[in-house]
Amino acid sequence: MILDIKNVSKNFGGIKALKNINFSVKKGSIHALIGPNGAGKTTLMNIISGIEKMDSGDIYFKGFSIKDKPPYKRAEMGLARTFQNLELFGNLTVLENVIVGMYLKNQRGFLSSGIMLRGINREIVDKSLSILEYIKLSHRQKEIAKNLPVGEQRLLEVGRALATEPELILLDEPAAGLNMRETKNLSQLIQKIRDEKGITILIVEHDMELVMGISDLITVLNFGEVIAEGEPLMIQKNPHVISAYLGED
Numbered sequence: 001m002i003l004d005i006k007n008v009s010k011n012f013g014g015i016k017a018l019k020n021i022n023f024s025v026k027k028g029s030i031h032a033l034i035g036p037n038g039a040g041k042t043t044l045m046n047i048i049s050g051i052e053k054m055d056s057g058d059i060y061f062k063g064f065s066i067k068d069k070p071p072y073k074r075a076e077m078g079l080a081r082t083f084q085n086l087e088l089f090g091n092l093t094v095l096e097n098v099i100v101g102m103y104l105k106n107q108r109g110f111l112s113s114g115i116m117l118r119g120i121n122r123e124i125v126d127k128s129l130s131i132l133e134y135i136k137l138s139h140r141q142k143e144i145a146k147n148l149p150v151g152e153q154r155l156l157e158v159g160r161a162l163a164t165e166p167e168l169i170l171l172d173e174p175a176a177g178l179n180m181r182e183t184k185n186l187s188q189l190i191q192k193i194r195d196e197k198g199i200t201i202l203i204v205e206h207d208m209e210l211v212m213g214i215s216d217l218i219t220v221l222n223f224g225e226v227i228a229e230g231e232p233l234m235i236q237k238n239p240h241v242i243s244a245y246l247g248e249d
């Protein structure tokens with residue numbers, strides 16, 4: 001197991017966002033975390049990446065507790081993520097966003113130190129260009145990130161995550177706002193990342209066709225609790241899962 005979530009709970013005031021969550025992600029798998037709106041999926045992603053603190057419980061990444069590690073330490077260990085609300089550096093170019101991703105892993109303080117993208121060595125630029133090629137965004141390298149259509153911004157978020165050379169990528173609704181063709185491309189990219197690079201994927205996603213098509217295992221959250229876990233076909237037939245989704249508007 002590359003990730004173990006152990007008894008994780010989180011309250012926001014009176015809201016029990018996560019109640020004693022337990023599950024594990026197998027190394028090399030594509031694992032989906034699904035559930036109706038407000039189920040607690042993003043909260044859990046935030047806790048795993050370290051930008052939100054849990055009230056109780058623990059999380060093990062590659063067998064080590066990461067509970068007390070700040071986000072950059074988790075990134076250094078090989079944990080990367082994308083955001084439901086895109087969080088690119090909007091005013092930087094597409095290429096610069098990937099370059100920054102590469103620096104974020106090893107050279108903390110690069111941005112705050114005010115060093116801009118001068119004097120960056122050729123190797124880093126070349127590596128970043130090859131990532132853009134991998135995500136099929138090379139033709140956009142000089143564009144300002146915020147000017148890209150949402151579909152390409154989501155791809156760029158994946159590219160920036162790849163730039164940190166992660167072992168596990170957390171994807172929070174990577175298909176939100178994508179059309180059918182873009183979703184198909186994304187689905188192929190995610191599988192390629194797993195198959196070719198061996199990177200484990202934990203994906204939160206509402207697009208059921210995407211989830212059912214690529215996931216090895218699915219964990220279902222509802223009102224902050226795990227209500228089911230299994231392979232796609234089993235999850236689709238699970239009465240608890242069906243009623244959780246039917247309970248939604």
Ligand SMILES: Nc1ncnc2c1ncn2[C@@H]1O[C@H](COP(=O)(O)OP(=O)(O)OP(=O)(O)O)[C@@H](O)[C@H]1O
Binds near residue numbers: 017040043044084
């Ligand atoms: N910072 C916060 N302060 C207060 N309440 C919060 C905060 N973040 C999340 N919540 C609440 O916690 C619960 C879980 O929210 P979360 O965003 O994790 O759900 P989600 O499963 O990601 O939903 P969606 O599918 O809509 O993205 C919700 O009731 C939400 O309103």
Ligand SMILES: [Mg+2]
Binds near residue numbers: 041042043084
């Ligand atoms: Mg969410």
